[in-house]
Amino acid sequence: MALDYWQLPYYGLRTTMRMFAALAASLVFTLTYATLAAKSKRAEQILIPLLDVLQSVPILGFLSFTVTFFLGLFPGSTLGAECAAIFAIFTSQAWNMAFSFYQSLRTVPKDLEEVATGFGLSPWQRFWQLEAPFAMPGLVYNTMMSMSGGWFFVVASEAISVGDTTVKLPGIGSWLAVAIDHKDISAVIGAVGAMLVIILLYDQILFRPLVVFSQKFRVELSMSKFQEQSWVRDIFVRATGLRRVMSIPGKIIKAIGLLRLDWMGEQPSRAAWGGRKAAVAADIVWYVALAALVAWSFWQIGGFVSTALSWADLAETATLTIITMMRVVALIALATLFWVPISVWIGLRPALAEKAQPLAQFMAAFPANVVFPVAVIGILKWSLTPDIWLSFLIVFGTQWYIVFNVIAGASAFPNDLKEASENLGVKGWIWWKSVILPGIFPYYVTGALTASGGSWNAAIVAEYVKWGDDKVEAHGIGAYIAKATAAGDYPRIVLGVAVMSIFVIAFNRLFWRPLFGFAERRLRLM
Amino acid sequence: MLDVEAKTLLEVDNVCQSYSTGSDSPGSLVLDHVSLRLEQNEIVGLLGRSGCGKSSLLRIVAGLARPTAGEVAYRGVKVVGPLNNIAMVFQSFALFPWLSVLENVELGLKARKVSAAESRKRALAAIDLIGLDGFESAYPKELSGGMRQRVGFARALVVQPDILLMDEPFSALDVLTAETLRTDLLDLWVEGRMPIKSILMVTHNIEEAVLMCDRIIILSSNPGRIAAEIKVGLPHPGNRLDPAFRQLVDQIYATMTQRTETEKYRGKFPGMVLGWP
Ligand SMILES: Nc1ncnc2c1ncn2[C@@H]1O[C@H](COP(=O)(O)OP(=O)(O)OP(=O)(O)O)[C@@H](O)[C@H]1O
Ligand SMILES: [Mg+2]
Numbered sequence: 001m002a003l004d005y006w007q008l009p010y011y012g013l014r015t016t017m018r019m020f021a022a023l024a025a026s027l028v029f030t031l032t033y034a035t036l037a038a039k040s041k042r043a044e045q046i047l048i049p050l051l052d053v054l055q056s057v058p059i060l061g062f063l064s065f066t067v068t069f070f071l072g073l074f075p076g077s078t079l080g081a082e083c084a085a086i087f088a089i090f091t092s093q094a095w096n097m098a099f100s101f102y103q104s105l106r107t108v109p110k111d112l113e114e115v116a117t118g119f120g121l122s123p124w125q126r127f128w129q130l131e132a133p134f135a136m137p138g139l140v141y142n143t144m145m146s147m148s149g150g151w152f153f154v155v156a157s158e159a160i161s162v163g164d165t166t167v168k169l170p171g172i173g174s175w176l177a178v179a180i181d182h183k184d185i186s187a188v189i190g191a192v193g194a195m196l197v198i199i200l201l202y203d204q205i206l207f208r209p210l211v212v213f214s215q216k217f218r219v220e221l222s223m224s225k226f227q228e229q230s231w232v233r234d235i236f237v238r239a240t241g242l243r244r245v246m247s248i249p250g251k252i253i254k255a256i257g258l259l260r261l262d263w264m265g266e267q268p269s270r271a272a273w274g275g276r277k278a279a280v281a282a283d284i285v286w287y288v289a290l291a292a293l294v295a296w297s298f299w300q301i302g303g304f305v306s307t308a309l310s311w312a313d314l315a316e317t318a319t320l321t322i323i324t325m326m327r328v329v330a331l332i333a334l335a336t337l338f339w340v341p342i343s344v345w346i347g348l349r350p351a352l353a354e355k356a357q358p359l360a361q362f363m364a365a366f367p368a369n370v371v372f373p374v375a376v377i378g379i380l381k382w383s384l385t386p387d388i389w390l391s392f393l394i395v396f397g398t399q400w401y402i403v404f405n406v407i408a409g410a411s412a413f414p415n416d417l418k419e420a421s422e423n424l425g426v427k428g429w430i431w432w433k434s435v436i437l438p439g440i441f442p443y444y445v446t447g448a449l450t451a452s453g454g455s456w457n458a459a460i461v462a463e464y465v466k467w468g469d470d471k472v473e474a475h476g477i478g479a480y481i482a483k484a485t486a487a488g489d490y491p492r493i494v495l496g497v498a499v500m501s502i503f504v505i506a507f508n509r510l511f512w513r514p515l516f517g518f519a520e521r522r523l524r525l526m
Numbered sequence: 527m528l529d530v531e532a533k534t535l536l537e538v539d540n541v542c543q544s545y546s547t548g549s550d551s552p553g554s555l556v557l558d559h560v561s562l563r564l565e566q567n568e569i570v571g572l573l574g575r576s577g578c579g580k581s582s583l584l585r586i587v588a589g590l591a592r593p594t595a596g597e598v599a600y601r602g603v604k605v606v607g608p609l610n611n612i613a614m615v616f617q618s619f620a621l622f623p624w625l626s627v628l629e630n631v632e633l634g635l636k637a638r639k640v641s642a643a644e645s646r647k648r649a650l651a652a653i654d655l656i657g658l659d660g661f662e663s664a665y666p667k668e669l670s671g672g673m674r675q676r677v678g679f680a681r682a683l684v685v686q687p688d689i690l691l692m693d694e695p696f697s698a699l700d701v702l703t704a705e706t707l708r709t710d711l712l713d714l715w716v717e718g719r720m721p722i723k724s725i726l727m728v729t730h731n732i733e734e735a736v737l738m739c740d741r742i743i744i745l746s747s748n749p750g751r752i753a754a755e756i757k758v759g760l761p762h763p764g765n766r767l768d769p770a771f772r773q774l775v776d777q778i779y780a781t782m783t784q785r786t787e788t789e790k791y792r793g794k795f796p797g798m799v800l801g802w803p
Contacts, residue, residue: 416616417620419585419588419616419620420620420622423588423608424634424685425608425634425638426636427637430633430637434625434633435622438625439624522665523623
């Protein structure tokens with residue numbers, strides 16, 4: 001692959017196509033997986049915990065496996081590599097989309113369900129007339145967030161070398177990899193510029209119109225209260241010709257949604273699972289089978305890893321994971337201290353928030369790994385300590401999730417509460433502690449959780465970065481996995497990824513989950 | 527003259543308010559040269575149709591909003607921001623859902639740097655006074671509407687304001703609860719158990735206004751002007767069956783609907799301005 005600037009738009013297009021292929025796959029996955037989980041209790045018991053685990057696992061660590069798997073599936077063709085890249089993006093998007101959709105389906109208001117039953121809607125009609133529209137705002141919002149997160153993965157997954165196998169798919173990510181190999185700073189800047197243009201186009205042509213469109217469905221979601229604007233949507237709404245063309249797919253979808261399709265059969269209702277005793281027995285069988293499966297996979301992993309590695313390796317990976325965890329925690333904390341006051345300040349000023357919000361969303365979509373080389377050059381030039389300075393790259397791309405969620409929270413803060421606190425003369429520290437921080441906390445947790453998940457992934461590419469032959473590396477599990485991947489050392493990759501995953505899952509369970517629960521229980525506005 | 531000065535707590539002088547909608551034009555006038563006085567030991571009611579600017583006026587008095595023209599003076603000093611001596615009860619209660627009843631009531635005291643022990647004592651006393659004994663550690667979510675509004679009252683009373691502003695404080699409650707709360711408040715007022723010197727309240731309920739107020743100010747709409755001022759002169763608490771009470775209610779009702787009629791005609795036949803002063 002040559003660094004020919006005329007090719008850049010083409011590479012950008014290829015990268016974007018990969019994004020959309022993955023998005024299509026994610027949507028199909030969401031509609032089937034989440035619907036199945038919501039309709040069948042039995043399926044729910046396995047699908048939802050699985051989703052929960054998948055959601056918190058750092059996907060980039062698995063890249064080496066998926067690449068070898070897909071390359072093996074299509075030997076001698078780039079199709080395997082394409083599939084691997086698309087799969088990587090898919091895994092970064094699908095889980096939280098499915099989760100959101102599942103949750104919406106489970107919370108369809110009872111009275112609306114009764115109306116649907118009263119009108120005798122078939123399951124297919126009920127899905128399109130009631131359940132899908134109800135779940136729409138959450139799905140649209142999560143799809144947009146997933147798309148934003150996806151740019152990071154598309155860049156990371158286009159150029160991969162596992163041991164001797166090197167894959168470079170035509171795209172911005174590969175361009176960047178080549179530029180790094182050649183120490184070509186202007187090519188890096190070219191990639192940054194190309195990415196800026198792509199994200200800007202994506203933002204204006206797809207993201208903004210979607211945001212405006214989804215306002216129609218919004219009941220109460222973050223980002224509310226803004227009158228979002230989109231010139232693209234305005235064109236479509238104003239130009240009658242365009243509107244007519246665009247209404248055709250709408251009409252088709254409407255017609256499909258009204259078909260009865262009774263042959264699809266009545267879904268078993270959630271309650272109809274035989275007697276109580278039978279259900280308990282089935283549950284036991286089910287859980288035993290699940291436990292056996294989990295034990296078996298641990299056995300497999302253990303067996304595979306223990307042929308080459310010892311307990312000392314396990315201790316090493318655990319230590320490194322703790323170091324990375326401290327890094328993630330410290331940086332999220334730093335980003336919080338820095339951004340929360342600023343975001344609150346912005347959020348309470350509607351005119352300012354309206355301008356800052358799209359900017360923060362734009363920044364969140366921009367793949368931070370494109371600017372990593374620039375940071376590396378800086379670190380090399382001033383011989384800075386990688387253990388400290390590489391850490392900043394971890395939150396470089398993810399801090400924006402905190403920013404725009406807190407802005408959304410502050411601007412959604414109810415006006416009467418604002419006035420009440422003013423009337424009582426609440427100011428200073430008491431105001432932060434008793435008024436605004438509890439008010440934005442649910443929004444903050446959402447943002448920080450997303451940022452934390454993104455940061456774990458970023459650690460895998462941020463702790464071990466190259467510039468030509470120069471390597472800058474920080475201590476941590478990310479660097480461990482990255483080096484093992486480069487060397488094609490499978491036992492180490494498996495061990496590293498497994499330990500890291502366990503830590504992340506535990507961290508989410510023991511820290512974010514309780515915080516989330518607390519925010520839901522105590523801090524929700526009535 | 528000096529005596530009058532001393533008795534006047536609050537003076538609203540030719541206040542105008544307009545809201546600009548979006549970035550264009552100054553926007554339509556909501557309040558047009560409104561002037562009124564609040565004396566010591568009186569309850570003043572604000573009546574008027576929806577959207578005539580009652581809440582806006584109350585916000586301006588509370589120092590929560592700035593008028594586009596005119597000024598508000600508290601004891602002769604211009605109001606430029608929220609004052610410690612003016613407390614407000616909100617129509618929507620505006621309780622902080624993450625603070626317990628006690629913490630909600632204590633918040634204003636903490637903001638005034640009252641010591642922890644002292645503010646605890648005063649908050650408990652206020653909760654007791656308003657009849658919420660035993661609910662100190664409950665959260666607003668767990669309370670009924672009437673109880674929430676009681677917390678709203680306690681929160682306003684505990685800071686011992688001179689002036690209490692109330693924006694439709696009973697309208698979110700059912701008839702019976704509203705009646706109870708109203709009677710409780712009036713009892714406290716008549717017995718002088720609250721340090722409050724004057725109350726300015728917004729309401730949509732004419733009977734409520736006649737029942738509670740010493741003076742009623744009727745605002746016309748579009749733009750909001752003072753259309754009439756009526757002295758009530760009935761004893762508190764009033765008796766709904768008293769013929770004088772009924773007569774006053776009817777009179778106010780007539781005044782308000784009459785205003786509406788003329789407004790309607792003015793709108794319909796721009797040429798036919800009725801020759802009223
Ligand atoms: N912050 C604001 N921005 C723009 N317009 C406002 C604002 N607050 C009030 N208005 C407008 O001012 C007018 C008066 O509003 P206000 O809330 O004072 O009426 P009100 O008399 O209290 O009505 P209601 O009896 O329904 O409570 C309304 O037309 C309203 O649309
Ligand atoms: Mg009002």
